[in-house]
Amino acid sequence: MxxxxxxxxxxxxxxxxxxxxxxxxxxxxxxxxxxxxxxxxxxxxxxxxxxxxxxxxxxxxxxxxxxxxxxxxxxxxxxxxxxxxxxxxxxxxxxxxxxxxxxxxxxxxxxxxxxxxxxxxxxxxxxxxxxxxxxxxAQSHGWRIYADFLLAAGHRRIAVAAQPSVYWASGVRVLRDHLAPRGGTVTEIDMRESTPASVCDALVEGHATALLLLVGHPEPAVSVVRSVRGDPRLAEILIGAPAGQPEFAAWAASLGDAGAGVPFLRYLPExxxxxxxxxxxxxxxxxxxxxxxxxxxxxxxxxxxxxxxxxxxxxxxxxxxxxxxxxxxxxxxxxxxxxxxxxxxxxxxxAPVQVVDRDPARPGRFRVLRSVPGYAGHRPG
Incomplete structure (x- = not known):
């Protein structure tokens, strides 16, 4: 190298x-x-x-x-x-x-x-x-923008499939603190104790409308996406990945069309x-x-x-x-x-912040779903 x-x-x-x-x-x-x-x-x-x-x-x-x-x-x-x-x-x-x-x-x-x-x-x-x-x-800034995107899209019952990590735990805390005052709930699914099939069952039982992947890539992220996409009970659920897994070519190569329509955070201007x-x-x-x-x-x-x-x-x-x-x-x-x-x-x-996904009609193309040009009221110092 x-x-x-x-x-x-x-x-x-x-x-x-x-x-x-x-x-x-x-x-x-x-x-x-x-x-x-x-x-x-x-x-x-x-x-x-x-x-x-x-x-x-x-x-x-x-x-x-x-x-x-x-x-x-x-x-x-x-x-x-x-x-x-x-x-x-x-x-x-x-x-x-x-x-x-x-x-x-x-x-x-x-x-x-x-x-x-x-x-x-x-x-x-x-x-x-x-x-x-x-x-x-900072995570607290970007993930609050992501939470606002979820609320604007009508999602208030959020499930997170999470692995143990300071980073993932911090993300859950940001989401919960931002969503709770606005009527949203965040339910954690511990991936140490779950299989992709049991994740699907938990989503159905909890009436979740969105699942966020706070897990590693390619596994278990790829297996969870395939399982959820293949479950007819979950045809309407949104899968999200705020940490940005779908940004990279390996995501599309692993999941193809199933990897489209998964919103994530990206730090680029429009x-x-x-x-x-x-x-x-x-x-x-x-x-x-x-x-x-x-x-x-x-x-x-x-x-x-x-x-x-x-x-x-x-x-x-x-x-x-x-x-x-x-x-x-x-x-x-x-x-x-x-x-x-x-x-x-x-x-x-x-730093600009976007919520983006891969276009289901053309998975090789990204759609900008929400864009914030920088922190409001920024003053250097």
Whole structure:
């Protein structure tokens, strides 16, 4: 894999000093969501190539030092330690929230700047930290938008098929807190004790009108979708996947037409501007398939870090101090970071949020069902 560095010995120190290095974390193997990791890395690598084509960082080439987290928090924390020893100026990336939380905690302890690309868990760190910033919208924001979509579509009896995870539990809490005052209910189906057939029975017994998949992909998500789609008792039920499983080609390949009409969250604007359009074309060529929102997040992460490195140099403390003054045109809008209540890291408040599904008439095409351009009343600071 391009950018994959496994060891740098003393003989390579001069070459290292000639480069500016960013540590890149991504799930590139199972049980991680490796398709998301591949898209994330493609976006970061494209941005690095463009930075270097434009002269690098003050004449020095920019280079990624890539580590595969494989969705393992312990592996991610160890990677952060290693990357810090290798002298990277900053960390970038990660998709899985629980893994990103482990990386952010370790980066905070080491004083290593970390720009998180895709993880949305609100509590990315237990305490406020100056070292971490994030591009993806906080889960509480995106999932409330998803809950409003459900209410507008007439769904108030919601069932969730959930696996144990801090991320899934946080999502259930957001949904329940937002839906309950508006007359909605959320019933959990514990997938540790359920089969796809028993999920169907629970949906019928509970008179649910929507089932949300808070589970891993491909399994058990694919088996649950097939079972629900094949049950005539559930012909009218909505299947949803707020975490974004249907975004990727593997979902369509596994489920075909059965995977259409499953709304999910995506972090793209309704229309890309000139930069986003150009980057999207390059990403499609690089991936040999349609780029996901995750690949745009990867590109934007490196674009922000490159601008910070040009303006503030490679000193880690100065990089962290710069989060408050960042203003970079990204593929999905101008990126600035703010402090927000109850979130301990600096947050891009202007990230667009969509609820999207695959069109049942053409599963290869996405339909935008709801679109929010950014947080209302955003003020950088």
């Amino acid at each position: 391009s950018g994959m560095i496994t060891e740098v010995g003393p003989a390579g120190r001069g070459e290292m000093d000639a480069c500016v290095r960013i540590g890149a974390l991504a799930p590139l193997s199972r049980p991680g969501w490796d398709e998301a990791g591949r898209h994330l890395l493609a976006g970061m690598e494209l941005a690095v190539r463009e930075v270097n084509d434009a002269g690098g960082i003050a004449g020095r080439p920019l280079e990624l030092v890539v580590r595969d987290t494989a969705a393992d928090p312990h592996r991610a924390a160890a990677a952060v330690d290693e990357l810090a020893r290798l002298g990277v100026a900053a960390l970038a990336g990660e998709y899985h929230s629980v893994v990103a939380r482990a990386a952010a905690t370790r980066a905070d302890a080491l004083g290593l700047p970390f720009l998180c690309s895709s993880a949305v868990l609100d509590a990315l760190t237990e305490q406020p930290t100056p070292w971490v910033a994030r591009l993806a919208p 229309r890309l501007g000139p930069l986003g359009t150009r980057v999207g074309t390059a990403l499609r060529e690089r991936l040999a398939e349609a780029p996901s929102f995750v690949s745009f997040e990867g590109y934007d992460t490196v674009a922000v870090l490159a601008e910070v490195l040009r303006s503030h140099g490679t000193d880690r403390a100065r990089i962290a101090e710069s989060w408050a003054s960042v203003s970079v045109e990204g593929t999905r809008g101008r990126i600035r970071f703010s402090r927000t209540p109850d979130i301990g890291v600096r947050q891009w408040m202007g």
